[in-house]
Amino acid sequence: METFVQQVVSGLATGSIYAALALALVMIYEATDVVNFAQGEMAMFATYVCWTLLNAGMPYWAAFFATVAIAFAGGVVIERVVIRPVENAPVLAIVIVTTGLLVIFNSLAGWIYSYTQKPFPSPFPKEPLKVGGVVLGAHELGQIAVTLVVLACIYAFFRFTPLGLAMRAAAQNPVSSRLVGIRVGWMLALGWGLAAAFGAVAGMMVAPQLFLDPNMMGGVQIYAFAAATLGGFTSPVGAVLGGFVVGVVENLVGTYVSFIGTELKFTVALALIIVVLLVKPSGLLGRTVVKRV
């Protein structure tokens, strides 16, 4: 029983990372109809930026928020400069451009910081917490808390601020939004910025466990894809839910199904993606897109 609770909690902890990255993917998909294959690599690069700031002697939380700000600006710039020209291009062109971004970020990180793994600090205490007979890692709990805070902020932003409303409008109906004076192009850029900022949070939270290296986010990204697919690419709530579900399932399967263990983790995610796409392509909470023929 104690193992079970522990596995569920660490599942929620990894799930929170998947949720954050999946939410980033969904935000970009909602705004610009692009699945950003570079999302994970952008997060990884932002984490390196944080590492640089920390090494320059900045206190952790200052570096954390500075990185979030830098990632936000970076996301906006990428949308304006790289994505804008292919906004209305066929899907293939967009997939190729974000794949191009993926390899550029990956190689830049390798070029600047080398491919050796680097330890990354956690802002939370090292001693585990004991609740009843269950031992819980402080970093895992902190990770869940940080993600929940970020989610609450983003919910409040979209629900209660005029800018959030404008961004939702721009994503839902660009033409009408433009008619009422919303600068749709900039709203999309802001969406990319927010997504990059989320990714940065996910990267900084996962780095203490995985160690920092240019290929750190590959595994996280496949699970974030699975989470977004499960929840539905058109539903932010679904993506978050999907993230937590996938995280918990991944941990439980790894613990209790012996022939899978940790060695076939990616295959589990792949199977999940394919099954969801086949059985319910719109995901759990996504809306079904009806095409007119």
Place this chain on the structure above:
Amino acid sequence: MTPAQQGGILNSPAQRRGILLAAIALACVLPFVMPPFRAFQFAQVWIYAIALLGLNLLTGYNGQISLGHGAFFALGAYCAAIMMDRWGIGYAWTIPAAAVLCFVAGFLFGLPALRLEGLYLALATFSLALAVPQILKYFEHWTGGSQGIVLNKPDAPFGLPLNADQWLYFFTFGTMLALFWLASNLVKGRIGRALVAIRDNPIAAQAMGVDAAMVKSMAFGVSAAYTGVAGALSATVIAFVAPDSFNVFLSITLLIGVVIGGLASITGALYGALFIQFVPNWAQELSKAAPWAIFGVVLIAVIYFVPTGIAGGLKRLAAWKAGRGVGGPST
């Protein structure tokens, strides 16, 4: 559009055939004037060309995006390696075996992929590419785990006076020629038109009586078979297979080759193969990461400025030159 503009400088069939024969003759002389290592590199170019042609049939001609063709490359390579190492079967027999195996695998993967359009197919295949090394390591009994399988390079048969690298150069070159000939016949005919029609307007294609589901799954199968043959050849030529050489970046390399060489172009596969084989070699001298930085930048630049890749760019250049020769372009 006049024929001169359409085909550029290569306007008459006779001229084209002449250039093709000259190119083949040149390719046959190359291994005798190059050091063996260069011959080995060029053998890899021919192998890449086959894989790129396979991916191009699917992505360029049929419009199905695959970010996971490295998986079929790996399947072909391991099929060949296991046949040679465990069962002692000759390397030449591994080629058709890999083709059949990968055709079946591709066809089966293509069936569910029928329901996935555009982005979702890209997503599913990308996940496939990420999962490949883990799967290979998991079936350690067959694949030798992370250690991989070490093979022997075959010598030239029939007492031909060639060293191993020269022989493999000709072996891969011949296979490539045959497969290119088949593919160019395929896309020129009825099936080729069906492929393109489904890409450009699936509804109209179905209204014209094209069995879209069948053609799309077959395209997946044939494409996977080509890439699998390339994988089998690569196992023979490199004489080594290991899971980590079939990671997601192999799949991305193949996509890069197709895009840079030219989507929906037969010769584009060759340009793309030269690019992905030699550019990293030069760039490596800058830094270990430089090849990928260059790949990424060139990839995005190609999409912005020459979406038809090197093949399309050359065609446009030739058309422009020909147009200028007769007094400026008419369009």
